[in-house]
Amino acid sequence: MSFGSGAMTNSISEIKDCKLIFLIGGNPTEAHPIVGLEMKKALRKGCTFIVADPRKIWFAQHAKLYLPVKPGSDNWLLNALAHVIIAEGLENREFIKTRTEGYEELKEFLKDITPEKASEYTGIPAEDIRQAARLYARSDKSAIYYTLGITEHTCGTDNVRTIANLALLTGHIGKLSTGVNPIRGQNNVQGATDMCIPNKMPGYQDVTDNAVMEKFENAWGVKLSRTLGATSPTMFERMNKNQFKALYVIGEDPVLSEPNQDYTIKGIKNLEFLVVQDIFMSETAKYADVILPAASFAEKDGTFTNTERRVQRVRKAINPIGNTKPDWQITCEISTRMGYNMGYPSPKEVWDEIASLTPMFAGINYARIEQNGIQWPCPDTKHPGTKFLHEGKFPRGLGKFFVLPYRAPAESPDKEYPLLLTTGRTLYHYNAGTMTRRSSGIIHKTNDCFVEVHEADAKELGIFDGEMVRVASRRGEITARAEVSDKVKRGVIWMPMHFAEAAVNKLTKDAYDNITQTAEYKVCGAKIEKI
């Protein structure tokens, strides 16, 4: 990573004081509405917005500059912005000298990445790219915000690093209201990532670091494996090759949420044993050998960590419904029955164990977060928590520039599938929709799957607004209602991801970013037909 940490560098409360916000691949008004409200506050206070998105989202309509970037071509846009910053002498030389490395290589590489060339790939006028670079570089409080539109590509990690290049070139990092901010999609993605990834112990401590592993071995009283673990895409790959036998799924629905549904199902069918623990019957649960009924968030205690790294309390409001149990309790009971005793009286004791083994959480305990949550890193109980990251120093020492040439998406439109399909979230639903679609207040506004089509494309295809159409890719087809407008760019179609009966992941491709293994939900070739 460019800085050495992948979290939001600033806090939500800093958004309103930004002087310039560069929003790329994110639609906060729908996906993160309250962050959206803070941005609207900034807008009222005169903050300049630059919005790069293939859809004319709310902030695009209110932006000083709207850059309708073709899905999958963000790399060209970002590199060309860096090109302009250097070509026009807008870089922050002092910052580059004292806090970064790799500048000369980047400068050399960027020479040829002109706005004119970028314009061919992105469809954005060269002059707008120049203008955007000037606005971003010159403001004294510039912040970049991005979400899945940037990361859900085979080149997702590249995109994130190319964004970081811009902040490092201009020194727009490590200050109030100034930084690089990925906004997390689901409520506890930050926390789940902090706790539970294959090759890191909690708080990003390395599985390959012997001292770390010994610390956990002593605390847990068991010898730990040093064999590197499989990520979820690797698990599904191994299932497909019949090299995986059992899977314990807690609160996830990979059949619906993983790309290329047929492949996921085939893998799951190859298992000898599948346990699914969830609050509703999910698509994945249908293939399970055992289903364990879990309690919802309202029925248990614990903590979530939000997108600004704030560890906050979840409190039990009602007793578990029916004969359900909270997830933490179920996992403990299975473990104890397998001979490894996990007898925690409550989540509080679990948290205390986490804090005792994880330096970045060491100063956080339930008593301290009774009123308001605390933002990690928080090394001791006197520490107030960390509002914004990277002041004075990056975790990896110097900030690193990355030279990242364009890589074409794994699949591009062609003659047969001439449209670019890209996917996302709507305001009214949440991921697989298992919770929102059971809430009457929410389904009132949208409860069917739709596909946004540009009016000119619709005209060519003879499709009317509101008509049901067939959307097909190389992997499958689904039906959806056409929403014809000028919201999406020509040649691009957009679909929400929340509807099981029209699972858009029947269409998407299971190509992964080679570093984070995030799937390419954002681009694939598709076509639309009348029914």
Next chain:
Amino acid sequence: MVMVPKITLNIDGKSVEVNKGKTVLQAANSVGVRIPTLCHDPRLEPFAACRVCMVEVERGNSSALITSCSTEATDGMVIRTDSEKVLKSRKMVLELILSDHPRDCMTCEKCGICTLQDLAYEYGVRESRFFEKPDGGVVEDENPAIQQDTSKCILCGRCVRICAEVQQDYAIDFKNRGFDTETGLPFGKPRRETTCVLCGQCVSTCPVGSLVEKQAVGMGRDWEFKQVKTTCPYCGVGCTMYLNVKGNQVVKVTSKTGSVPNDGNLCVKGRFGYDFVHHSDRLKQPLIKKNGKFEEATWDEALNFVASKLSEIKAKYGPDYIGVLSSSRCTNEENYLAMKFARAAIGTNNVDQCART
């Protein structure tokens, strides 16, 4: 840091120092002097519509009544919040407001948390010299989330302003003139057909029973609810919210200004997306598949079966043939335990969660 200059004023005989730019209301609140308000919400620009926040300011030998929510505190100001003059005018203002407000607190959803009810009680205003029969009533709208009763609207404009200033959706506005004035959606359209996003921000700010949570209607009185502070289960913003519970049921979700990180704001998912908790589709009993069909089992049966199957597969193929997938919907503690289970109980590093974003 820019230093904001300080000013000093006198409120009810106390000397108060505040940053320049604060209102008289903010200055009073900073030292614990309470001034009643109806049209004020700290999330909104001052509007000075209701006049109950009136205080007396000395001007040489005379004095004047000013609205404290919209008047900037200045150096040397002398303020009285509880003088004869203030109390008299406040009562009069309340009488004027009540002149166009039904007196049916006994069936009103806001009873117990209504600011108007509290003030009428506090100032002993039972009758209004200006009484008119309030018109309007419950607006018919099929949306399941928000109920509006225009007869109760006191025209404080908070709903209109929160929709415009904070949400920037501009879905509702004032309509008509005089006693007929009310707030509402354009052309009386149903919410579904307007720009309204059903965020319920207007409900959260309405000081009276004009805008309420429809699903909580008839579900109980405010004092019967236990309010449990928790974190929204939907997106990564992690808004602080309160589950209002009666018996073993979540009746509604509310929010409070000043909460972190959302300052009392919630979106449609956080505020109205809680029905799933009590939905009849909830899995309620462990299930074991037998001959292709799920059959109900006890926890003991199910847990023993899982433990023995996993142990068996571990013994037969080795721990690395087993994987654990946890979730970004689970708590930190649960993710930690899933991780610990994979590593310590199974003996593999094959542990992940699906969402990487």
